[in-house]
Amino acid sequence: DAKTTQPDSMESTEGETVHLPCSHATISGNEYIYWYRQVPLQGPEYVTHGLQQNTTNSMAFLAIASDRKSSTLILPHVSLRDAAVYHCIRMNNNAGAKLTFGGGTRLTVRP
Amino acid sequence: GGIITQTPKFLIGQEGQKLTLKCQQNFNHDTMYWYRQDSGKGLRLIYYSITENDLQKGDLSEGYDASREKKSSFSLTVTSAQKNEMAVFLCASSATGLQDTQYFGPGTRLLVL
Numbered sequence: 001d002a003k004t005t006q007p008d009s010m011e012s013t014e015g016e017t018v019h020l021p022c023s024h025a026t027i028s029g030n031e032y033i034y035w036y037r038q039v040p041l042q043g044p045e046y047v048t049h050g051l052q053q054n055t056t057n058s059m060a061f062l063a064i065a066s067d068r069k070s071s072t073l074i075l076p077h078v079s080l081r082d083a084a085v086y087h088c089i090r091m092n093n094n095a096g097a098k099l100t101f102g103g104g105t106r107l108t109v110r111p
Numbered sequence: 112g113g114i115i116t117q118t119p120k121f122l123i124g125q126e127g128q129k130l131t132l133k134c135q136q137n138f139n140h141d142t143m144y145w146y147r148q149d150s151g152k153g154l155r156l157i158y159y160s161i162t163e164n165d166l167q168k169g170d171l172s173e174g175y176d177a178s179r180e181k182k183s184s185f186s187l188t189v190t191s192a193q194k195n196e197m198a199v200f201l202c203a204s205s206a207t208g209l210q211d212t213q214y215f216g217p218g219t220r221l222l223v224l
Contacts, residue, residue: 034212041218043201043203043215043216046213046214046215049212091211094211098156098159098169098170099146099154099156099203099213100154101153
């Protein structure tokens, strides 16, 4: 079972940089680390993914530990729109690989 | 960019009724998926399809049928709706090959009376 461990919830204030941790101690060599986020009444939104190297895009920076057993999603200068449940997922690179969401981390952003 | 459209947004059915949900994508992606999400829970894969007319069962296929009529569309049928059932059905698509990032539609919310 491709499990990850994340805190249930985190709080922040607008403008802060948020670090969302994820543990995936048993990750396999062909598994990528994906991050999605979801707000009520909407489908999951892709945030970013990586294999070994840190990655960055317009939404976030993904820092992956050198042993790949953990990763941190870094959200710079969060706004109220960043409030969501963030899911960290392990997934292999085969076509048809299924996503398995756990509970994720509920990020609350205060004005 | 592209978009995934799901219809209807909300679906209210009767117990025992056959209900069909539709999904369209204009990413030109090869692979499409149907997931079910129950309140406060994660996703469970129902069916997926890696190309037109292909169908692969997921973990939750019992009680459902699916049809990949063409590359851009993937339908899901609830063969017999269960009383008091309430869930969100999410359609997703991904390009074939490595790093299959899946992009999701907004979901269809089902309520069975």
